[in-house]
Amino acid sequence: MGDLVKKIAVLGSTGSIGRQTLEVVRAFPDHFRIIALAAGNNTSLLAEQVNEFKSKIVFFEGDKTPLDKMGLDYKFLPLEDIACHPDIDIVVAGTSGKVGLKATLSAAKAGKKIALANKESMVMTGEIITAEARRNNAVILPVDSEHSAIWQCLRGETAPERLILTASGGPFKGYSISELEKVTAEQALKHPTWFMGTKITIDSATLMNKGLEIIEACWFFDMPIDKISVVIHPQSIIHSMVEFADGSIKAQLSYPDMRLPIQYALTYPERLSNENFSKINWNDMKDFTFEKPDYNSFPCLKLAIEAARQGGTYPAALCAADEAAVGLFLKNKIGFMDISRLIKQALDEHESVTNPSLDNILEIDIRVRERVLQMAGTNS
Amino acid sequence: MGDLVKKIAVLGSTGSIGRQTLEVVRAFPDHFRIIALAAGNNTSLLAEQVNEFKSKIVFFEGDKTPLDKMGLDYKFLPLEDIACHPDIDIVVAGTSGKVGLKATLSAAKAGKKIALANKESMVMTGEIITAEARRNNAVILPVDSEHSAIWQCLRGETAPERLILTASGGPFKGYSISELEKVTAEQALKHPTWFMGTKITIDSATLMNKGLEIIEACWFFDMPIDKISVVIHPQSIIHSMVEFADGSIKAQLSYPDMRLPIQYALTYPERLSNENFSKINWNDMKDFTFEKPDYNSFPCLKLAIEAARQGGTYPAALCAADEAAVGLFLKNKIGFMDISRLIKQALDEHESVTNPSLDNILEIDIRVRERVLQMAGTNS
Numbered sequence: 035m036g037d038l039v040k041k042i043a044v045l046g047s048t049g050s051i052g053r054q055t056l057e058v059v060r061a062f063p064d065h066f067r068i069i070a071l072a073a074g075n076n077t078s079l080l081a082e083q084v085n086e087f088k089s090k091i092v093f094f095e096g097d098k099t100p101l102d103k104m105g106l107d108y109k110f111l112p113l114e115d116i117a118c119h120p121d122i123d124i125v126v127a128g129t130s131g132k133v134g135l136k137a138t139l140s141a142a143k144a145g146k147k148i149a150l151a152n153k154e155s156m157v158m159t160g161e162i163i164t165a166e167a168r169r170n171n172a173v174i175l176p177v178d179s180e181h182s183a184i185w186q187c188l189r190g191e192t193a194p195e196r197l198i199l200t201a202s203g204g205p206f207k208g209y210s211i212s213e214l215e216k217v218t219a220e221q222a223l224k225h226p227t228w229f230m231g232t233k234i235t236i237d238s239a240t241l242m243n244k245g246l247e248i249i250e251a252c253w254f255f256d257m258p259i260d261k262i263s264v265v266i267h268p269q270s271i272i273h274s275m276v277e278f279a280d281g282s283i284k285a286q287l288s289y290p291d292m293r294l295p296i297q298y299a300l301t302y303p304e305r306l307s308n309e310n311f312s313k314i315n316w317n318d319m320k321d322f323t324f325e326k327p328d329y330n331s332f333p334c335l336k337l338a339i340e341a342a343r344q345g346g347t348y349p350a351a352l353c354a355a356d357e358a359a360v361g362l363f364l365k366n367k368i369g370f371m372d373i374s375r376l377i378k379q380a381l382d383e384h385e386s387v388t389n390p391s392l393d394n395i396l397e398i399d400i401r402v403r404e405r406v407l408q409m410a411g412t413n414s
Numbered sequence: 415m416g417d418l419v420k421k422i423a424v425l426g427s428t429g430s431i432g433r434q435t436l437e438v439v440r441a442f443p444d445h446f447r448i449i450a451l452a453a454g455n456n457t458s459l460l461a462e463q464v465n466e467f468k469s470k471i472v473f474f475e476g477d478k479t480p481l482d483k484m485g486l487d488y489k490f491l492p493l494e495d496i497a498c499h500p501d502i503d504i505v506v507a508g509t510s511g512k513v514g515l516k517a518t519l520s521a522a523k524a525g526k527k528i529a530l531a532n533k534e535s536m537v538m539t540g541e542i543i544t545a546e547a548r549r550n551n552a553v554i555l556p557v558d559s560e561h562s563a564i565w566q567c568l569r570g571e572t573a574p575e576r577l578i579l580t581a582s583g584g585p586f587k588g589y590s591i592s593e594l595e596k597v598t599a600e601q602a603l604k605h606p607t608w609f610m611g612t613k614i615t616i617d618s619a620t621l622m623n624k625g626l627e628i629i630e631a632c633w634f635f636d637m638p639i640d641k642i643s644v645v646i647h648p649q650s651i652i653h654s655m656v657e658f659a660d661g662s663i664k665a666q667l668s669y670p671d672m673r674l675p676i677q678y679a680l681t682y683p684e685r686l687s688n689e690n691f692s693k694i695n696w697n698d699m700k701d702f703t704f705e706k707p708d709y710n711s712f713p714c715l716k717l718a719i720e721a722a723r724q725g726g727t728y729p730a731a732l733c734a735a736d737e738a739a740v741g742l743f744l745k746n747k748i749g750f751m752d753i754s755r756l757i758k759q760a761l762d763e764h765e766s767v768t769n770p771s772l773d774n775i776l777e778i779d780i781r782v783r784e785r786v787l788q789m790a791g792t793n794s
Contacts, residue, residue, distance in 0.1 A: 190570015280685040287663040305660040322702035
């Protein structure tokens, strides 16, 4: 195989995306080699991963004892140095939150292929990252199932007219505002279809997740916000669709399994048969249903669309406000509907910066988070 | 526009496909020019079409009085000469039955683009036509909604693993065999979703239409019969799907409207916005349902799959037997379930020819039809 082997860095290797990326890599030892692994605090899992995949380069924030115990031979490098390391072809940006921002930018500047699962990168700094990628011939490959679906539907096509993101509707689909006021973090964390982290699970329940995906889609596919729609499709089989100039629509379908879009990003333009994936059995297929999103019960969706329309640093402010508000909700300090209220307040008073630098955005991120905590009358 | 205008011949211009082709052409006067029109007996409609589109070349089988009355200036040419005429870029093969066979072959030999709606061409002579097309750089473009859907889903892709043809299930979906025994031609002709000719409408009711489409799909997309499945999807919004090596499925969707696949074949690789097409409104979308085909009540589907598996001249025999049997059913000479019985008998006694010539096939066609009439105890 020699040079055909793709050399991979997994940023956030102990998280949901990271672990599933390693599952894909494990299935194709002749196609991929793990060069670098980066994680936060779960260093015992990281040590196992480094040992299994013989990763030469490692980054971690937590205790190094588990790595020492296994007697692993590795080189420690900061996240940003890993992202632009010359030995690496594909950077899987699987960290959540803004920790991945600088690393993603570093990978873009180094002209890497970036399999991007880090929503915040595109939402907060889409303009900067896509510009850097263009300048340095970096390629940003979507890993989210929705964006992967759109990317697959666009393959070989030239005239997309509308992107249609599907949404499961989350665990509280059909709830009234007064019912949602009483919803707890515990209830929200029982998401029906996907296995994900806690922040993204709450975002799925508020539909902010879909809102962030709309903003990402603008940058990924260079589409204006008004050419992107959302359709509720609770079965989560159609992962998204593209409508073309002639009205023809293409949809991508599969059982919900994040490993499929991850694998597609890693193997693109090839597609490889993976025996771990369940193929759709049409004889057992349940009905597909479609609904309009309820913008009243789920105002986060509208806030995200509005932030995208305003542009500038509104999406960054949205993202920061959401992260702070969701944090408060997870600690039971605010109610479910307060999440959107706080975000709305934060956006109402936001003063947008045009053509922001990364530093502008990071500054806004800190300021908006603090402001949200302040508005909520809490400081944790 | 000059040389960018595509010059078109419409074979079967007064039939369903032909009229809808002209509707598409009418919407884009800068993109298409009608050079030739060919029809059977509806010469008054043909005269109107020749007059409107200023077609220079004409073929017809019926009375020429309507054309004379309008004082039209045209050159009469046989169908096969039109199909290979140097002034023509795209031949729309919209005739039904075997009348289009020789013309399609003539177009393939002349290296034309062939927008193929004539099922019999591919089912009876798929091997010959695809070989001629390959030899002469002719391109065969599907016009059927199902094959167009597959073609669209394959765009830019390289690893199709399975083709999934959708079927409405026809007007008798859910009927038992004993109920089907009593079904009349009149009932069968009330097809719910598509506007089509009578023969194809009966084929839709028996599911032979889907069977013929499976055989066509083998030739269009160079796929073995066992990699093609059928799923009943009564809403007829998903027109067909392709499953790839990684298990990812792409589907093409639109409201049922034959003009869309016709336009796609004519404009390919471009897609043009056509204000006459209704775009899908997801807010009004009904549920999509999926069912397994009932091979017992609709044995034609199984007969077609079996004929494809056997290869040789079995598909041609199937086609001929079907045309004869459907003719008898339309004249109320046999019952609905007799259609498949007669076809089965004809196939059981068929002696296949390997690497058949067109003459072999035409001979088989005549012989099998006669045999079906004979078996039915009738000779009309």
